[in-house]
Amino acid sequence: MAVDPLIELREVNKHFGELHVLQDIDLTVGRGEVVVVIGPSGSGKSTLCRAINRLETIESGEIVLDGRPLPEEGKPLARLRADVGMVFQSFNLFAHKTVLQNVSLGQTKVRGRRKEDADRRSRELLDRVGVADQADKYPAQLSGGQQQRVAIARALAMEPKAMLFDEPTSALDPEMINEVLEVMKQLARDGMTMIVVTHEMGFARSAAGRVVFMADGRIVEDRVPDEFFTNPTSDRAKDFLSKILKH
Ligand SMILES: Nc1ncnc2c1ncn2[C@@H]1O[C@H](COP(=O)(O)OP(=O)(O)OP(=O)(O)O)[C@@H](O)[C@H]1O
């Protein structure tokens, strides 16, 4: 398959003290591709995402976004963070700002949009993720699923080149998980480039083009979902799947 690479990691290494948390990571994500990252707790999934957004520095290797090495600081770094939208387990909305203000803020500050334009776009996006009627509320007045959809709208408002999701549904009550996954599936269908850390295997099977399995800071398998789930080759992946597919 010919890929048009958007995110490239080459021989990326990182330690936390003695712990070698990213070990020779090579990963290329093509434009429009959806990659699900799974693996045991502590295997480095969050660190991998954070490194792509430069929330963590790396010690060696290279990370390239859309043909350019990640910027180190200043305005280019702020633009990188806008170009690579990130959605976390905890929604990280500003508690003292309304939903609309949360979605508009980055657009005016980083993208330099006029407030009216930003608000118009924010309302469109809130509509797209199904929370248009919540625009004037504060985050605490929303359900977890609604807050997470606002967080997705906020990232999309920056017109990112790619979106990173780090366990976006792990903190949600079961009945709210699907409404967030549906928004993510739609985004995938619309052609967004996505890296998604999740334990939602249904999402991986239906929306991902590839599954990357990590263990102990390494990428152990990198396969299409069907092959990975029906025929994992490594013992680590077999063991992991037998545990999570039991629930
Ligand atoms: N800031 C930090 N300082 C020191 N150690 C850290 C730091 N952040 C993460 N670690 C350690 O690095 C390892 C990888 O952490 P990471 O959060 O990337 O794992 P993960 O795969 O996302 O796990 P989980 O599934 O529990 O979210 C863990 O052992 C963790 O304790």
Ligand SMILES: [Mg+2]
């Ligand atoms: Mg994590």
